[in-house]
Amino acid sequence: MDLSELGTPCLVLDRGKIDENIRRMREHLSGRGPVLRPHAKTAKCIEVIARALDDPSGPVAVSTLKEAEYLFEHSVKDILYAVGIAPTKLERVAALRGSGADVTIVLDSVEMARLVAARGAELGTEFPVLVELDCDGERAGVTPGDPALLEIGRVLDDEPGTELRGVMTYAGVSYQAQAADDTRRVAARERDVAVESAGALRRAGLPCPVVSVGSTPTAWFAGDLSGVTEVRAGVYMFNDLVMAGLGMGEVDDIAVSVLASVIGWQADRGFLITDAGWMALSRDRGTACHVVDQGYGLVCGIDGVPLDDLIVTSTNQEHGIVGSRGGGGVDPGRFPVGSFLRILPSHACATAAMHDRYHVVDCTTEVVDVWQRVNGW
């Protein structure tokens, strides 16, 4: 089947580009010390994650327990649930552990450490925990130097319902970097915060076998990674316009796109309309803070090759407005109604999340497979 036979909008994934993206990250980190812990949050699909793993049992990071349960059903065992735990989720974590999955959770307060330890004791399990550290002031984590780190560490180490397994941090600010040098600084800070906090725990006589850092940009731009035991990254498998804007590969490396039909024209006003609105693309405007603003996505022909400077300038629920980035208008003759376009996403995680499956191609427009995603929680 050819892409032109599919209903639109739908999600297209280029298998050849994924394999190349995965090869490049693997090679980039090879021999540098830390293991790569691929993050399932972008792809949410075993066929993709399996390609990123050297060993089918893991390690992986996940953003939902549903991803954890799904990957465990597909033989993955070493799973880090990399979002601060909520008490309401502990029963599912315990059930997974009881079935043989080695699920690690994260938290960043003494209060939560005590809640988890108490629940672990009740459920008869010992939850392995990483203490989350804040390396960029943007989100979660213990601030470097805060004595709470040792207090949390002691609770986790002392209580029978928990096991202190190490520290983790995430430099989300790397997505807003303006240049490679910014990302290098962010990556250095991410590493330093993690390694110094691990040292503080060890000096206090506490165990800290795991020192986990990462995001795709910091994994790519990191200099020194000494003392780090693992690097988490997810979006590198697909890449997107945010990553390209950060210098993490080229637009041509982006493996995921949304297939759309041209449903109308406003030739006087220089735009055309497709059936890929925010329901298909997401509302993510990840490149709005970049030097090159890619709107809601960069427009390609059905072959996946970008068309001049056409971007999706605005979206409604099921309508996408496509215009020229420079405001120069679009020629109706080139894309008559009924034509197919492919839209490269600003943010692959957000765009893919709007769909339940991938239509897989391999560098051509022939659909060679359909892969399901595991959405929800």
Next chain:
Amino acid sequence: MDLSELGTPCLVLDRGKIDENIRRMREHLSGRGPVLRPHAKTAKCIEVIARALDDPSGPVAVSTLKEAEYLFEHSVKDILYAVGIAPTKLERVAALRGSGADVTIVLDSVEMARLVAARGAELGTEFPVLVELDCDGERAGVTPGDPALLEIGRVLDDEPGTELRGVMTYAGVSYQAQAADDTRRVAARERDVAVESAGALRRAGLPCPVVSVGSTPTAWFAGDLSGVTEVRAGVYMFNDLVMAGLGMGEVDDIAVSVLASVIGWQADRGFLITDAGWMALSRDRGTACHVVDQGYGLVCGIDGVPLDDLIVTSTNQEHGIVGSRGGGGVDPGRFPVGSFLRILPSHACATAAMHDRYHVVDCTTEVVDVWQRVNGW
């Protein structure tokens, strides 16, 4: 089961509020002439849509063919697919029509009218069509006064594969209105464009039985509706912060919310962190252009009552940052880790789209039912 026993994040729907919102819109339009054609794009759920219908066979509007197929399975027959048609979808429309659904489609160009007519002839069906009109310059539709209207009308009327059933227009600009008077003007323009274009078709000897307008804001603020045969509206069933900002009901009328757990605190910086990020809330920032910016949502206790001026100020994939709109900080003692919050959405269509089901309550925190949504295309 109580809301506090659910895994988070998840979607909560208050049945009592839906019923009241539906009653109010029905009463508002009662006796004014046009019939109400409820739009399924917000709820995507038969249990909700059935409440909005006087007759189980319809009429309804839909934003995807999947909604159309699903509603037809649930006895709805009169269905307007209110997004400009793409050729790749016509086979599914023909199949629905062949099964007994009266599906009407829309288009806005002579080229598309010819494509649809040719395909109708091939498939042995006569597609009923509304010509889309542009009343606000924002999106799709024939510009008022453009001779293309009559040309499209003639193709649809003459060709055996199509039936000219009327005109439709949508004033999407109503979502950006700053005051009720703006919305009244937008509604008047929406009505005038539709009625005048219907007149032009009729003066040319063409049929135009249907004159369809609408959006929730214009349905609510419309003055004169003479000449209009039907009004489409969807979000009124749920309401949201955008609607409240437009004066379409109060915050207390919002029927949908996202249940979240507090997973962490950054007390020094005055914010707390929940497990409802953009994956649960969407990236929609619909109130960003309003007088009161509600961020990614307004924060309530588990009982659904808003908490002072707490809003979701930023989101990551699975993290939501909650702070005070005035920047005044939040008291950790009130919402310790593990507490539950409910987030009222900026844009109900976008937030609900991130979930596959509703946990139904009826003015309390007891879960009385679970209703499924029909997502995708």
